[in-house]
Amino acid sequence: MRDSQVIAQLAAKGVILAPGVKNVTTPLAQFAMDAADLTPTLIGTPNAGIPAYLTTYVDPKVIEVLVAPMKAAEIVGESKKGDWTTLTAAFIQAEPTTEVATYGDYSADGSSGANVNYPQRQSYHFQTWTRWGERELEMAGAGRVDLAAQLNYSSALGLSKFLNASYLFGVSGLQNYGLTNDPRLIAPVAATVNWATGVPEDIFNSVVTQFKQLQSQTQGIVDQETELHLAMPPTASADLNRVNTYGLSAAKLLLDAVPKLKIITVPEYDTAGGRLVQMWAPRVEGQDTATCGFTEKMRAHAIERYSSYFRQKKSAGTWGAIVWRPACMAAQLGV
Structure with a gap:
């Protein structure tokens, strides 16, 4: 048709x-x-929605990762000795020596003197670098991170962490020792009570035994009126808070018996050989028992500028722990 x-x-x-x-x-x-x-066809990729980053919220607050506290300096105090040019430190130790004799008007017997020694320690100096590029800084800024500030914080923290470790353990190969391994310290005794399972009375008596050892070592110079620092790992400190049927804890019993006792938690005292507890008399008869020594806590050197990046060195120095009166510390291991 x-x-x-x-x-x-x-x-x-x-x-x-x-x-x-x-x-x-x-x-x-x-x-x-x-x-x-024809069935419609697409030239581009099928739409799966808008880019995810357009609906992502970035909180401007930077959450810092937690690190273990640094408590070594709280045990016996901290002090500066020398400077970053000092390699060796000598400390004057004077011991009175007296010999008596039967009195006689014409007798010349008996004498008094002083034995003077100069024990030495060697310093250890350490360093770290921070480095940041111009483009790197701007890219980090786009992610809302102040990279230069984070690098500075990291370097300062790293130096402090090493300094704290040297106070506790010293530096191998040098006359540089720590609060746990100075060769003149009296070795810790094996604990007779497991604090994790012991009742408050047993834990209290365990510390009392340690206090009696300290009194014996100092011939009674240390007494209940002496300021004492009890250093232990955090887990052992928690055991002190367990109460008995009368509502009393070992911590309460200890503070009642020794009013000037201060408990200091040191994470590093949770050792592979067991939990270490040290009792220090940090100051006896007006003089320090020991000190955590440093030459420089942190020296920030000049910022070096290159074509498109910067870098800076930071350094510090340590004497470890300088122990003058090792008898003023008693320890037990394995609580």
């Missing part, structure tokens, strides 16, 4: 086409309208 006939039939049925329409039987796909009879 011709197109004109089809158009006439449509008109008879009331379908009036525009005057310019002459062809109504040619299939649509033959016209230059490619997409008209």
Whole structure:
């Protein structure tokens, strides 16, 4: 059937086409309208939503990772000795020596003197570097991080951590010792009570035995009126708080018996050989028993500028722990 006939039939049925329409039987796909009879296809990647980072909130507060506390200096105090040019330190130790004899008007017997020694310690100096690039700083800034400040904090913390470790353990290969391994310290005795399972009375008596040892070592110079520092790992400190049926804890019993006792928690005292507890009399008859010594806590050297980055060295120096009166410390291991 011709197109004109089809158009006439449509008109008879009331379908009036525009005057310019002459062809109504040619299939649509033959016209230059490619997409008209095909399933739609995409040129780009199918949409899976907006980029995730556009809906990500970045909190501007920087959460610092926790590190173990540094408590060595709290045990016996801390002091500066010399400076960063000092390699060796000598300490004057005077011991009175007296010999008596039977009195006689013409007797020349008996004498008094002093034995003077100069024990020495060697310093150890250590360092670290911080380095930051210009582009690195700007990229970190885009992530809301002050990179230069974080690097400075990291270097200062690292030096302090090493200094604290040297106070406790010294530096191998030098006359530089710590509060736990000075060769003149009296070796700790084996604990007879397991604090983790012992009742408060047993723990209290364990510390009393340690106090009696300290009194014996000092020939009674240390007494209940002497300031005492009891250094122990945090887990052992927690055991002191366990109460008995009367509501009394070992900590309460200890503070009642020795009013000037101070408990100091030292994470490093939780050793592979057992939990270490040291009782120190930090100051006896007006003189320090020991000190944690340093030459420089932190020396910030000049910032060096290069083509597109900066760097800075920081350094410090330590004497470890200088123990003058080793008899003023008693310890037990394995609580």
